[in-house]
Amino acid sequence: MTATFPDLHMPPRLLAPGGTPTDLRTHQDRYGPVPQAAADDLLRLVAESGLTGRGGAAFPVHRKLLSVAAAGHRTGRTPVVIANGAEGEPASRKDRTLLRLSPHLVLDGIQLAAAATGAGEAHLAVEEGAPDLESALTHRRDPVPVKVVRLPARFLSGQSSALARYVGGGAALPAYQNPPIRERGVHRAPTLVQNVETLAHLALIARYGPDWFRTAGTQAQPGSALCTIHTPGHEPHVVEAPFGTPLHRLMPLHGTSAVLLGGYHGTWLPTPEAASRTLDATTMGAGVLMGLPADRCGLKETAGILRYLASQSAGQCGPCLNGLPRISAAFTTLAEPGPQGSTRTDVARWSGLVEGRGACHHPDGTVRLVRSALTTFAPELDAHARGFCTENH
Amino acid sequence: MNERIDIDWTGCEAHGLCAELLPEHIELDEWGYPLVANMPLPPHTLKRARRAASDCPALALKLRVVRDT
Numbered sequence: 001m002t003a004t005f006p007d008l009h010m011p012p013r014l015l016a017p018g019g020t021p022t023d024l025r026t027h028q029d030r031y032g033p034v035p036q037a038a039a040d041d042l043l044r045l046v047a048e049s050g051l052t053g054r055g056g057a058a059f060p061v062h063r064k065l066l067s068v069a070a071a072g073h074r075t076g077r078t079p080v081v082i083a084n085g086a087e088g089e090p091a092s093r094k095d096r097t098l099l100r101l102s103p104h105l106v107l108d109g110i111q112l113a114a115a116a117t118g119a120g121e122a123h124l125a126v127e128e129g130a131p132d133l134e135s136a137l138t139h140r141r142d143p144v145p146v147k148v149v150r151l152p153a154r155f156l157s158g159q160s161s162a163l164a165r166y167v168g169g170g171a172a173l174p175a176y177q178n179p180p181i182r183e184r185g186v187h188r189a190p191t192l193v194q195n196v197e198t199l200a201h202l203a204l205i206a207r208y209g210p211d212w213f214r215t216a217g218t219q220a221q222p223g224s225a226l227c228t229i230h231t232p233g234h235e236p237h238v239v240e241a242p243f244g245t246p247l248h249r250l251m252p253l254h255g256t257s258a259v260l261l262g263g264y265h266g267t268w269l270p271t272p273e274a275a276s277r278t279l280d281a282t283t284m285g286a287g288v289l290m291g292l293p294a295d296r297c298g299l300k301e302t303a304g305i306l307r308y309l310a311s312q313s314a315g316q317c318g319p320c321l322n323g324l325p326r327i328s329a330a331f332t333t334l335a336e337p338g339p340q341g342s343t344r345t346d347v348a349r350w351s352g353l354v355e356g357r358g359a360c361h362h363p364d365g366t367v368r369l370v371r372s373a374l375t376t377f378a379p380e381l382d383a384h385a386r387g388f389c390t391e392n393h
Numbered sequence: 394m395n396e397r398i399d400i401d402w403t404g405c406e407a408h409g410l411c412a413e414l415l416p417e418h419i420e421l422d423e424w425g426y427p428l429v430a431n432m433p434l435p436p437h438t439l440k441r442a443r444r445a446a447s448d449c450p451a452l453a454l455k456l457r458v459v460r461d462t
């Protein structure tokens with residue numbers, strides 16, 4: 001399931017060569033022990049590397065580490081680290097692939113993040129049914145204990161306030177955050193939630209330094225990222241690519257009419273536009289790229305995704321609870337040829353009403369998908385309004 | 394430093410009381426949930442805003458201190 005394209009000019013950093021899981025002995029032979037470093041030195045390395053979060057938000061890791069460490073000092077509470085491997089995004093495979101092939105890079109990264117923030121406990125959150133990680137932990141001599149936490153497999157379980165709540169013994173549901181969980185999270189302690197891929201990069205930066213890290217990627221967006229590629233007619237596969245890689249080199253675009261960049265909370269792009277784009281931390285979300293086969297209707301695809309997204313709303317927040325099912329139902333109408341009445345303006349209005357009005361970013365991500373679908377598939381929308389279907393049967 | 398109205402969306406039950414107490418800052422949407430103008434509260438409104446926060450039946454209306462950057 002993993003592959004590297006020979007023309008990416010980059011040997012994989014994170015995924016073990018050969019596609020076989022790396023056990024502790026092999027890991028230590030390859031990388032040596034976890035470097036011991038003072039918190040300040042680690043923070044400086046991370047700042048110089050320019051590492052950003054790989055869970056979708058691309059937030060500078062250095063700043064997050066700093067604010068958790070500072071909140072720890074200020075409150076006198078020992079911070080908690082949560083490694084987020086609970087890939088809620090249904091189209092993403094990269095975090096589970098990383099955990100299967102290179103679990104010890106992630107576990108090293110957890111220890112380094114704990115050292116940088118002064119944390120005293122750590123949790124590795126994965127989805128229910130994820131393969132065994134406990135045995136990878138047993139032979140390590142980690143200074144900070146790590147517990148594996150298994151979350152209910154839902155789209156929003158991996159949302160950071162949901163994680164903090166679940167680890168603290170509550171339900172895996174997003175919560176109102178003020179102050180933010182990096183100041184008051186698990187059992188009121190400052191809590192660092194960091195994606196597992198980010199932590200694996202951290203493990204390499206601590207060993208090889210920021211200059212090495214910056215040999216991949218661009219000046220503004222250094223490093224590489226794991227992507228899950230969905231090509232019509234093929235199994236999804238995970239590749240590692242530097243930022244700045246042209247998307248057309250990441251996936252074959254022929255035979256597609258559009259590309260969904262960033263997964264279910266992402267953006268549809270018409271194929272000619274996707275062909276001119278590069279891998280960019282601000283648009284790639286958690287790294288999902290899906291090609292839409294040229295003979296399939298993007299509106300139908302989107303309607304299907306929206307039904308799923310509406311079903312995943314935790315139903316806690318009024319605008320999300322009311323808006324998402326309406327938007328989804330409206331899209332099901334738009335996906336079929338026939339009279340549209342006020343449906344398009346309804347969708348636009350409801351999108352405005354749900355955006356920014358929830359305890360988590362689920363409504364915002366859903367609206368991003370909706371708006372990009374309305375633009376990218378405008379010709380199909382017009383055809384449907386005139387009673388035609390553009391899908392080739 | 395200023396204070397703004399913030400809604401805990403997991404708590405708000407669309408009682409709409411806040412829109413009555415602070416009509417110049419809060420309107421209700423088509424489902425009865427508050428639409429809040431994201432602006433600093435002027436000093437002469439603060440007292441009423443605090444009352445709206447303490448009177449909200451779901452305790453979902455909060456005042457959030459925003460530091461100027």
Ligand code: SF4
Nearest residue numbers: 314316317320358360
């Ligand atoms: S915004 Fe929606 S998905 Fe997020 S917590 Fe509120 S109801 Fe749940």
Ligand code: SF4
Nearest residue numbers: 405406408409411449
């Ligand atoms: S008074 Fe409270 S519960 Fe009622 S609409 Fe306003 S915020 Fe929501």
